[in-house]
Amino acid sequence: MVEITIRKRPREDAVVTQRKFFKKTARGKVIKVLRERYLRDDVNCGIQRCSLCSLDVEPTLPPLGTQEHQALSFGHYVIPDTNVFLAQMDLIESPLFKTPIVLLQTVMEEVRHRSLPLFNRLKMLMRTDEKTVWVFYNEYRSETAVIREEGETPNDRNDRGIRKATAWYNSHISLARPPIRNQPKPVLTTAVLLTDDVANRQKAEAEGLKAISVRRYVEGLKDANQLLDLLSVKGEEIEPTRAAAPRQALYPEYLPTATVLAGIKAGQLHQGHFNANQYNYLEGSVNVPAFTKPILLVGRETMNRAIDGDIVAVEVFPESEWKAPGDEVVDQESTLKNDDAEDSDDEEGEDDVEAAVELRIVQKEGTKRPAAEKQPTGRIVGMVKRNWRSYVCHIDRTSLQSSNPGSLSQQTVFATPVSRLLPRIRLRTRQAPSLVGQKILVTIDRWDSSSRYPEGHFVRALGQVESKEAEQESLLLEFDVPYRPFGKAILDCLPKEGDAWVVPPKNADDPEWKGRDDLRDLLICSIDPPGCQDIDDALHARPLPNGNIEAGVHIADVSRFVLPDTPMDNEAAARGTTVYLVDKRIDMLPELLGTNLCSLRPHVERLAFSVIWELSPEAEIVNVRFTKSVIASKEAFTYEAAQLRKDDPNMHDDLTKSIRLLNDLAIKLKAGRMAAGALNLASPEVKIHLDSAESSDPVDVEQKQLLETNSLVEEFMLLANISVARKIQETFPQTAVLRRHMPPPPTNFEKLKDVLLKRTGRSLDVSSSGALAASLDQCIDPNEPAFNTLVRIMATRCMLSAEYFCSGSVGRDTFGHYGLASPIYTHFTSPIRRYADVLAHRQLSAAISYSPLHPSLHSKPYVERVLDVVNRRHRMAQMASRASVEFYVGLALKARGISGTVTEDAFVIRTFRNGINVFVSALGIEGLVMFKREIQFDAENYTVSVPSPNDGAPTTISVFDKVRVKIDVEKDPNTQRGKVKMTLVSPVNSASL
Amino acid sequence: MSSRVEILNDGGYRSDGRRQYELRDISIDLSPRGTADGSALITHGLTEVMVDVFGPKEAKSRGQSVHDRATVSVEVGIMPFSTGERRKRNRGDKRVLELAASIRQTFEPIIQTSLYPRSEISIFVHILQQDGGLLPASINATTLALLTAGIPLTDYVTAMTCGVHSTTSLLDLTILEENDLPHLTVASLPRTGKVTLVTMETRLHAERVTECLKIAGEAGKILHKEMKKAVEARTQKLAQAMEMAPKVAVVGGGSGGVGDVEMEDEMDT
DSSP, rough: OOOOOOOOOGGGHHHHHHHEEEEEOTTTEEEEEEEEOOOOOOOOOOBBBBBSSSSSSOOOOOTTTTTSSSSSOOOOEEOOOOOHHHHHHHHHHTTOSSSSSSHHHHHHHHHHHHHHHHHHHHHHHHHHHOOOOEEEEEGGGGGTTTOOOOOOOOHHHHHHHHHHHHHHHHHHHHHSSSOOOTTTOOOOEEEEOOOOOHHHHHHHHTTOOOOEOOHHHTTTSHHHHHHHHOGGGGGSSSOOOOOOOOOOOOOOOOOOOOHHHHHHHHTTTEEEEEEEESSSSTTEEEEOOTTTSSSEESHHHHHTTTTOOOEEEEEEGGGOOOOOOOOBBOHHHHHHOOOOOOOGGGGHHHHHHHHHHHHHHHHHSSSSSOOOBBOOOOOEEEEEEEOOOOOEEEEOOOOOSSSTTOOOOEEEEEESSSSSOOOOOOEEEEEEHTTTTTTEEEEEEOOOOOOOOOOEEEEEEEEEETTTHHHHHHHHTTTTTOOOOOHHHHHHHTTTTTOOOOOOOOTTTSSTTTTTTEOSOOOOOEEEEEEOOOOEEEEEEEEEETSSSEEEEEEEEEHHHSTTSSHHHHHHHHHHHHOOOOOOOEEEHHIIIIIIIISOOTTTTEEEEEEEEEEEOOOOOOEEEEEEEEBBSEEEEEHHHHHHHHHOOOOOSHHHHHHHHHHHHHHHHHHHHHHHOOOOOOEEEEEESOOTTOOOOOOOEEEEEOOOOHHHHHHHHHHHHHHHHHHHHHTTTOOEEEEEEEOOOOOGGGGHHHHHHHHHHHOOOSSHHHHHHHHHHOOOOTTTTTHHHHHHHHHHHHHOEEEEETTTTOOOOGOOBTTOOOOOOOOOOOOOTTTHHHHHHHHHHHHTTSOOOOOOGGHHHHHHHHHHHHHHHHHHHHHHHHHHHHHHHHHHHHHHHHSEEEEEEEEEEEETEEEEEEEETTTEEEEEEESSSSSSSETTTTTEEETTHHHOOOEEEEEEEEEEEEEEEEEEEEOOOOOEEEEEEEEOOOOOO | OGGGSBBBOOOOTTSSSSTTTOOEEEEEEEEOOOSSSSSEEEEEEEEEEEEEEEEEEOOGGGGGTTTBBEEEEEEEOGGGGGSSOOOOOOOTOOOHHHHHHHHHHTTTTTTTGGGTTEEEEEEEEEEEEESOHHHHHHHHHHHHHHHHTOBSSSSOOOOEEEEEEEEEEEOOOHHHHHHOOOOEEEOOTTTTOOOOEEEEESOHHHHHHHHHOOOOOHHHHHHHHHHHHHHHHHHHHHHHHHHHOOOOOOOOOOHHHHHHHHHHHHHHO
């Protein structure tokens, strides 16, 4: 049984043991606090074989101290002052610094107060085996406890405590080894006070103590040369503890709303979405219509608390102050490593240091850069609309004050958002220790001008980092994908028969058959990716007696089931699209419809909406007809299966023939489209192999292969979409649901053109889509087949994204689809997974007088509103699936990394002052290679010169160069966020750089 | 600032220099106060509680009296100056009522109420200073006040808080520790080891509960020794005083007798 005792404390001691002070709460109330402490005589000195101290703990200090010092011939320990840890932590951490350290409680607490990150480093130091550190709890030992005297600053009190403890150590040692008569007086081990505070040193010497500055001490050590390098300059001049100053505003205040609105109206201010820069957290930009280039914002103050996605009002500086965007990668985490989450006054000391670092970075963003690169530069003066939402974050471990899992105390910690575009969020929570290593959802509450970081609150935990559920949910939340299960009201809209629903037998009077063509006899088949359950489309083709060909595209008749203005319709409109993650599909429509009743499965009768053309053998449209129909698909092929069937010379059945016929037509259609100037763009697409449906552990990643049949389906879908677009635009010129792709402004291509010209001598003609397509075709490097793809990917990134629009809302001349080089386009072919297609179905159905048009689709504002939502959802869904792929690529890499390192070929796509951005085509991922050492950077020629490790000639790396990189997945130790880290392997190994 | 205090540092010291099983200083004052039949002042660390006991006496209203036993009423007053932030709590404050109810429930089975039918025993608890362990200090002081009032109890009641920091249990929490740690308050009968009250306002891991209960019970025994010492010292003083005073009829003996003497004194006046 444990021993329970009562700590007796004489009443008279109260002067020493009780401490009374006043504290100001966050609300400004002043509270009187009374604390007591119990002084004791059993605090261990930590010296081995000490005769005076109890032996309940294992002491670590060698009895003779260290003797490896030139100036101090006697054995000694060092007792460092607080300033040593605050300024010279690198030195103390060095394995070459071997002197036994007595760490005083006073010092430790002071470090804790001044900087938590440093305190955590100190704690790590105490745990390492190479170091001899003994913590002496001087504040609890009766001889060494000090109380603050009248008029004494806390700093002076601590210094006095440190001196008192040093003196105690020396007397304790001499008491423990009393001189024995007839023997020479033993040489006693000494405790030496190590401090850079001159005043403290002088006082110590006056009291007869040994005191020495860090520099002088290190000079006498054995490895002085190496250790002196670690000395930080900061420690030379010691600043006294600042008195708590009132908190200063770090950011300028926003202008009042009325002023902002007036300014925007008058053209003095500009309004736009704020875009953070993912490579440099000190830079952002705002796209405004008044300038062709986005307005650049450099530095924290000019970005003035804007968060990615906010709508802000910007004031543009005069042209003489315009700057070029930075060419350096600035990582928030590494720059602000030692920033402190606690919102107290002593934060400001560190603020200054970091502010200086940031200032240096900002200033380096040269004004010396060529004028052509300069962009309009400005600052944010007002906030039009905050677009804050919930963010998925990780808790930063170093910002924790107490990592004890049972602790219930309220702590202020940093939450690092998963997205690199967002600043860290300051969070107050009582459950911080249990949230470390989890993904959590955080909402931003406010960002005051006096606060460096936004403040937020914890919403809920999503689960352990890297657990699939947590990652999946965090993806969906991060991209704002609605993923709740369908509610009862929605499910009530499904046919009552459930999955037993069938097309009723043919009967002219049956409402189901009214106006429908019976196409059950046609040889219709579907071609889809493997494992596809929601089959939207099926095709057929047959020769006509007149030598022409009849080709048909049959699309699932979703509008038969999803009726306008029902709960199911509203939900589908809100969801906008089905989202495909690697291991999950978030449906737009309930599963019964999506994968069963609407899905054009083989061998069953299904309702369809058909587009049937009469095409000439040259694939010119002779005639087109739209009709609701009933079909029975004969076969559901995968792309591969269809390809094999088509290529198999032994197959001569009608179905195969019809595939061949379709294929021939598709080739001609494609040729026609290309001739018209359609672009063949590329995006990095990879395929994830999953182990099995249950475990869903990724086994490997490979690039997606495109077969001829892919193109077959694509061509006919495009044809159907274009035909439908024409029809509905004719019938409903005001409200037709169309899709367009705006031509990109030529300035978007400037950079790419310049790089191509300088690096490869090729020019890019971007005057029209046809010209671009032609010059992209020219970009071929015979030695490097992937080069063309790379250029295409980069060109794609310069373009705008396609969008849905309402035909009455924009001018007729802007209907065009740039990428497809089609004057008009819509989406009709995937109504199961896209809501815009459902609208197009309804409009087409009304256009062929099959059914009346619901009044909502006659209203321009309604269509605009719905399409706005759909556009946003569409964009988010794309990003979510990309992020999901990235996550799985990461997992696969990790799995591969266990058996050995992963090295892949990569192309340099961008150069920075301190790193390069590479693209790994085999994995479809991008990564940064950072150089720690200084490298030569030639912004003009997009080149960096890396000194080779053994001081040889520098290696030059430029954009489009092929390099080999080693890819690791490493976890950020603080936030547990998985990160893909790349290092160069060839032409030069960057591991040491 | 307060969040920056380490509850238990690596050296095994708590923020006030105690180790995990060390209780704070306790001083007990049992001197009589005013017209109270029994009173006790306990200073436990920086927590200070004064308890006055009146009774057994006739119940204030007939409606409250019970025909076969005495009723116990507890009133708690928290002095506005007892915390750093001056704050007045009314009598109806939920927290105060709860404290009173806990004390009443603890003592109802311990006081031999059946000896005093149709009477009332009133306990007034005044909290003069608080620094954690409010309920235990109140319970301990009530035990002592009841004893000095000469009300027969089946046993002492001793109470103690026990908290858990990570996996180590800590005894006798200060307010700082109470705010941070899950903890439970245990009132037990030191002689039999029976537990009369366990309260917990935070969540505590099930595996830690038995350990906490055991250690808090052990601590109760230590407290018992301390309280007994104080009671004995007081009795001794009284006995000495009586020897010197003019002869008064002594009925019975022991501590119960002392109470009787006082009652007679009162009746004389």
